[in-house]
Amino acid sequence: MEIVRRILRMKEIVRGWHRQGRTIGFVPTMGYLHEGHLSLIRESKRMTDHTVVSIFVNPLQFGPREDYDRYPRDLDRDVEILSRESVDVLFYPSVEDMYPPGYRTYIDVEGLSQKWEGASRPGHFRGVATVVCKLFHIVQPDFAFFGQKDAQQFVILRRMVQDLNMDVELIQLPIVRESDGLAMSSRNVYLSPEERTVAPRLYQALQVGRRLVQEEGERDAEKIVEAVRSFLAQEPRIRIDYVALVDLEDLEPIETVRGPALLAAAIYLGPTRLIDNVTLNTK
Amino acid sequence: MEIVRRILRMKEIVRGWHRQGRTIGFVPTMGYLHEGHLSLIRESKRMTDHTVVSIFVNPLQFGPREDYDRYPRDLDRDVEILSRESVDVLFYPSVEDMYPPGYRTYIDVEGLSQKWEGASRPGHFRGVATVVCKLFHIVQPDFAFFGQKDAQQFVILRRMVQDLNMDVELIQLPIVRESDGLAMSSRNVYLSPEERTVAPRLYQALQVGRRLVQEEGERDAEKIVEAVRSFLAQEPRIRIDYVALVDLEDLEPIETVRGPALLAAAIYLGPTRLIDNVTLNTK
Numbered sequence: 275m276e277i278v279r280r281i282l283r284m285k286e287i288v289r290g291w292h293r294q295g296r297t298i299g300f301v302p303t304m305g306y307l308h309e310g311h312l313s314l315i316r317e318s319k320r321m322t323d324h325t326v327v328s329i330f331v332n333p334l335q336f337g338p339r340e341d342y343d344r345y346p347r348d349l350d351r352d353v354e355i356l357s358r359e360s361v362d363v364l365f366y367p368s369v370e371d372m373y374p375p376g377y378r379t380y381i382d383v384e385g386l387s388q389k390w391e392g393a394s395r396p397g398h399f400r401g402v403a404t405v406v407c408k409l410f411h412i413v414q415p416d417f418a419f420f421g422q423k424d425a426q427q428f429v430i431l432r433r434m435v436q437d438l439n440m441d442v443e444l445i446q447l448p449i450v451r452e453s454d455g456l457a458m459s460s461r462n463v464y465l466s467p468e469e470r471t472v473a474p475r476l477y478q479a480l481q482v483g484r485r486l487v488q489e490e491g492e493r494d495a496e497k498i499v500e501a502v503r504s505f506l507a508q509e510p511r512i513r514i515d516y517v518a519l520v521d522l523e524d525l526e527p528i529e530t531v532r533g534p535a536l537l538a539a540a541i542y543l544g545p546t547r548l549i550d551n552v553t554l555n556t557k
Numbered sequence: 558m559e560i561v562r563r564i565l566r567m568k569e570i571v572r573g574w575h576r577q578g579r580t581i582g583f584v585p586t587m588g589y590l591h592e593g594h595l596s597l598i599r600e601s602k603r604m605t606d607h608t609v610v611s612i613f614v615n616p617l618q619f620g621p622r623e624d625y626d627r628y629p630r631d632l633d634r635d636v637e638i639l640s641r642e643s644v645d646v647l648f649y650p651s652v653e654d655m656y657p658p659g660y661r662t663y664i665d666v667e668g669l670s671q672k673w674e675g676a677s678r679p680g681h682f683r684g685v686a687t688v689v690c691k692l693f694h695i696v697q698p699d700f701a702f703f704g705q706k707d708a709q710q711f712v713i714l715r716r717m718v719q720d721l722n723m724d725v726e727l728i729q730l731p732i733v734r735e736s737d738g739l740a741m742s743s744r745n746v747y748l749s750p751e752e753r754t755v756a757p758r759l760y761q762a763l764q765v766g767r768r769l770v771q772e773e774g775e776r777d778a779e780k781i782v783e784a785v786r787s788f789l790a791q792e793p794r795i796r797i798d799y800v801a802l803v804d805l806e807d808l809e810p811i812e813t814v815r816g817p818a819l820l821a822a823a824i825y826l827g828p829t830r831l832i833d834n835v836t837l838n839t840k
Contacts, residue, residue, distance in 0.1 A: 281722060376807075378668050379686075379720035384661045403662075411722040437662035439564060439694040524659075 275357045277364045281372075281412055284326075284365050288414050296323035300415030300442075302406060305329035306346040306460035307355050310450040314419035315359050317447055326413050327356055328365040330372065335401030346463050365413065372408065380404050383430045383437070386525055391426050391549070394515055394540065402427055403434050410435075415442050423449045423457050425536055425551045429525055449550070451477065457550045464546040472511050473548060476541055479505040480552045483519070483537045487554045493531045495519040506541060515540035515547065522553070531556055558640045560647045564655075564695055567609075567648050571697050579606035583698030583725075585689060588612035589629040589743035590638050593733040597702035598642050600730055609696050610639055611648040613655065618684030629746050648696065655691065663687050666713045666720070669808055674709050674832065677798055677823065685710055686717050693718075698725050706732045706740050708819055708834045712808055732833070734760065740833045747829040755794050756831060759824055762788040763835045766802070766820045770837045776814045778802040789824060798823035798830065805836070814839055 278284045291298055299318030303311050311327075318325040329352060336342035349366070356364050380400055386392075387399035410418065420428050428446045435442055450458045455477040456470075465473055483502045486492040502517045517539045520527055528535055531554060538551035561567045574581055582601030586594050594610075601608040612635060619625035632649070639647050663683055669675075670682035693701065703711050711729050718725055732740045738760040739745065739753075748756055766785040769775040785800045800822045803810055811818055814837060821834035 285722075285724070376716075377720055379664065379666050379717050382663050382665065384663065386661065408720075408722050411724070433659075434662050437660055437691075439568075439691050441568070441694070 275353075275361050275364060277353065277366060279366055279368065279371075281367060284363070284367075284412050287363060288326075288412075291324050292414065297416040298322055298414065299325045300409070300413045300418045301325065301327045302409050302418065302420075303327060303329055304331045304345065304460065305352050306348055306463070307352050308450070308458045308460065310421045310423065310458040312355070312359065313447055313450050314421060315356075315361060317445065318417065318419050319359070319361075321445075322415075322417055324362045326363045326365055326415065327361050328367070328409055328413070330365075330367055330405065330409075332372075332401055332405040333369060334373070334404055335398050337395055337397060340395070341461075341464075346460050365409075372405070381407050381434060381438075383434050386426070386430045386433060389426075389525060390516060390518055390520075390538065391540065394547075399427070399430050403430060406431055407434065407438070407440075410440060410442055417443050417445055419445050419447060421449060422446050422551065422553075423459065423549065425538060426525060429523070455481075457548075459548070461546060461548070465543065469511065469543045469546065472509055473543060475506065475509050475512065476539060476548055476550045477552075479503075479517075480537055480539060480550060484552050484554055487531055487556065493556075495528050495531060498531070498537070502537070502539060506539070511543060513542040515542060519554075558636075558644050558647060560636065560649060562649055562651065562654075564650060567646070567650075567695050570646060571609075571695075574607050575697070580699045581605055581697065582608045583692070583696045583701045584608065584610045585692050585701065585703075586610060586612055587614045587628065587743065588635050589631055589746070590635050591733075591741045591743065593704045593706065593741040595638070595642065596730055596733050597704060598639075598644060600728065601700065601702050602643070604728075605698075605700055607645045609646045609648055609698065610644050611650070611692055611696070613648075613650055613688065613692075615655075615684055615688040616652060617656070617687055618681050620678055620680060623678070624744075624747075629743050648692075655688070664690050664717060664721075666717050669709070669713045669716060672709075672808060673799060673801055673803075673821065674823065677830075682710070682713050686713060689714055690717065690721070690723075693723060693725055700726050700728055702728050702730060704732060705729050705834065705836075706742065706832065708821060709808060712806070738764075740831075742831070744829060744831070748826065752794065752826045752829065755792055756826060758789065758792050758795065759822060759831055759833045760835075762786075762800075763820055763822060763833055767835050767837055770814055770839065776839075778811050778814060781814070781820070785820070785822060789822070794826060796825040798825060802837075 299322030301314045381403040392399050454474040456474045479502045482505045483498045499517050535554045540549045582605030584597045664686040675682050737757040739757045762785045765788045766781045782800050818837045823832045
């Protein structure tokens with residue numbers, strides 16, 4: 275595995291692969307890798323000739339009072355994991371190389387970026403869209419892989435790629451969970467042992483909603499959301515940010531479940547914000 | 558010459574050229590071609606294996622009270638000109654194909670887009686940056702050619718390409734002028750015969766500024782700008798929008814001319830807005 279720090283070197287490698295007609299798979303990450311990332315990497319390796327994983331904690335997608343500085347980082351461990359997975363390249367650019375002095379270009383996916391996660395994290399998706407557009411230009415992948423935990427991010431990036439006529443196919447893979455149901459996340463490390471025991475209730479609450487729809491035939495979105503909220507409210511250490519039952523394409527709230535839909539939630543547990551979601555299928 | 562309407566067909570042609578290792582030159586235009594465009598096309602043909610010219614009157618870069626609807630169009634004449642120049646492809650997409658329902662992705666080059674032309678035309682450069690990014694993704698050129706008349710546009714696009722790590726080299730060519738000095742522009746057709754006789758005063762005024770710097774050694778920007786304004790003010794039919802003496806990189810006003818700088822102006826002549834600029838060189 276080659277570790278590449280410079281953008282120009284990354285482009286050089288990509289040019290070589292393209293000249294040989296090889297396909298490129300890309301897994302953009304912020305590092306501190308877990309099984310969720312590994313599922314993306316393994317699918318990329320299965321589908322493409324060469325796999326690039328990037329590790330870049332992108333300052334642009336963190337708000338001023340968010341956790342950019344303390345976001346968990348462990349490059350040595352990540353390098354070990356990626357070598358073991360036989361990834362071709364770890365792309366690990368510096369902030370200075372990605373955002374040099376005078377940097378001033380930003381991408382907005384309007385409407386989609388302002389709701390749910392975007393409402394709680396202003397500017398977050400502008401940062402995500404901008405950095406992913408840059409990374410796509412640098413790595414020029416045929417396929418890029420994302421986890422469903424960031425379901426809104428996927429909808430936004432898919433829209434960006436389509437709107438800007440970019441030549442990359444985005445692939446979303448299921449959430450990987452701990453044995454007790456907690457969605458894997460680099461941020462889970464923030465949880466105290468006590469919070470960690472409470473955290474699985476987020477997924478349990480979403481399961482309450484899913485059972486209501488898929489087993490009891492409930493179709494009224496308000497009732498489904500209320501059931502999820504009530505379940506979460508039983509635990510006093512949980513503060514609900516949002517519970518949303520939305521259309522899979524435009525992320526607008528739906529009133530009645532008629533086809534596939536996304537049930538998503540964000541909570542605070544102490545200072546830590548956790549997100550999770552499930553897809554609802556009718557019939 | 559192939560006339561391509563569909564984005565997918567354009568991408569297919571480009572893929573074929575790339576597979577053969579050919580270079581691509583690109584001249585994005587809004588049509589109603591004049592000698593200025595031809596100078597770009599000829600340079601593209603000289604430098605690259607294949608030349609693509611796009612004609613797309615981009616609604617996104619026109620303000621609600623601007624001239625999108627009456628912007629001059631003459632496809633038959635343009636096709637004749639481009640055939641004569643032996644361009645490989647005329648790319649002529651529809652608005653519906655470029656901005657399908659649900660379109661919502663926009664590119665901002667902050668700071669640079671808000672001043673001068675951007676101050677008079679809010680949203681203009683957002684529209685320009687967005688459409689050019691899209692066109693670059695579709696045509697994937699090695700080189701793209703622009704005229705110096707839109708000097709601010711060039712600075713903004715160069716910044717976008719650099720910031721977003723795009724693989725295209727932007728080339729700016731000198732303004733092509735009528736024999737009386739008027740910068741060629743598709744919008745010159747708006748001028749009444751009487752306005753047309755007055756229009757060359759814009760370039761003459763810029764020449765007054767240039768002579769002051771290059772022949773008389775004036776270095777005080779305020780005095781140079783004032784000389785240009787005074788010259789323009791002699792003609793009552795001219796209404797000055799701005800006269801600016803700015804840095805070539807960041808477009809900020811300079812106080813003292815020390816090296817190369819841009820002297821740019823915009824005026825109204827009746828309802829028509831004209832722009833022009835000259836580069837100032839010291840020594």
